[in-house]
Amino acid sequence: MKFRWSSAAWSVAYLFLLLSLSTSLLIITTLFILIPPIVLGTTLGRKQFLASVLPVWVIVGLLSPINIWIAAYFMIPSLVMVRWYRRRSPAFSTIVAGACTILAQFVLLLFIGKVLFSFNLYTYVNDIMNEAIHMTVSPLGELGAGSSLFTDLGLNADSVDEFSARTVQILPMAMIVFSAVISVLTHSIVRPILGSMGYVAPRMRPAREWRLPKSLVWYYLIGFLLQMLSGGNDSSPMAMIAFNLLLLLQIGFMIQAIGFFFFIAHERGWNKTLPILLAIPIILLPPLRIIGIIDLVFPLREMVTKSRR
Known part of the structure; x- marks a missing residue:
């Protein structure tokens, strides 16, 4: 294994990233979760790649089983971008391939949730909004404020419903932008890393x-x-x-x-x-x-x- 020490380091980094998905760092971690498997997949052969990733998944599965599903979800766009890097494809096409894969997975999950589990996105967003308001009002109510404060701010059932509808309406653009941001950020970090390891990756x-x-x-x-x-x-x-x-x-x-x-x-x-x-x-x-x-x-x-x- 040509890069055994660096591969071990990236495996450890991948482990910490997956474990951090259970913490408040979830949003930040998600932005960088594609990087370790892409670096490992591009610089190693298939057997070496599996030898570096599978032990990480086993440890994560024992400590936080739900994170395995997240790891599997983001492994798919990682492998897609690995394929493009191995083919020395232009940077733009690599970024588009990664972003489109992430976006397609978002759409597929929503479709499966709707068809198989009758998942209603509007209801879900509305419930989260009402729960957030309730959690805020409860401690304020003990201080004599609470609902009156939200009434003064114009927050009522109708405004919550309107905000939920707006959130659902903007969801397609949000998914596209989120997919593009992850793909662009990943390429911006991965390209110089691969260059330092002797692998030429086209720049934007x-x-x-x-x-x-x-x-x-x-x-x-x-x-x-x-x-x-x-x-x-x-x-x-x-x-x-x-x-x-x-x-x-x-x-x-x-x-x-x-x-x-x-x-x-x-x-x-x-x-x-x-x-x-x-x-x-x-x-x-x-x-x-x-x-x-x-x-x-x-x-x-x-x-x-x-x-x-």
């Missing part, structure tokens, strides 16, 4: 080369029309599709605008921190996404290149 294209297809502008118009045709009925499937489509495209336009600033900085020879500073208002002030739309529709980058000449 620099931010100045980030360009989205112009057809996204038409999709944005379609989403806007769908939103108008829904007639303000937020609970309709059409409204949910339009709402999530527009949100995702708006994030895309922000990315396009950020890429445009990095392009200008590169062409003009500006300090590398300047486009980062310019990206902050793009994120904080959503209307500035119009810069990304203009960059898609008009040849702004070609104009910048010509003016430099």
Whole structure:
């Protein structure tokens, strides 16, 4: 085994990550849970990989059996990305493969829960909200506050129902963004690690080369029309599709605008921190996404290149 010491270290790291799923670090741990199996799977053969992972699963199964299911769930996208790394695929396709796998698993779980267990996501979210309010009101009630405080804040049964409906409506976009964040973060950490171990993994294209297809502008118009045709009925499937489509495209336009600033900085020879500073208002002030739309529709980058000449 060529990397026996580093493999042992990554196995131990994987063990601690899986065990931490039972703690309050769950959300943070989930963001990094793909990294150890990807590093092990890319640098080791199949038998060596199993020899490194199976003992970890046995220990976790004895100490926290439920975490085995989580480990198995995230092992699937890990193996998908391992396959792409072994094939020396472009970074973007590797990231997309990992994100799509995670997203497909989310959808499959919701489908299985709905069909086999009659799982109702709206009811589940609503129950969590009511339980959270109850847990907060109970200790406050002993102090003479409680329900009056929530009434003053406008929190009642109707507002809880509305918030639950909004949460369910935004779920598709949340799943896509969460899947993309895990995949991008994993690649950003795994690529230099694999490089230090002698495995070449393609890097992402620099931010100045980030360009989205112009057809996204038409999709944005379609989403806007769908939103108008829904007639303000937020609970309709059409409204949910339009709402999530527009949100995702708006994030895309922000990315396009950020890429445009990095392009200008590169062409003009500006300090590398300047486009980062310019990206902050793009994120904080959503209307500035119009810069990304203009960059898609008009040849702004070609104009910048010509003016430099």
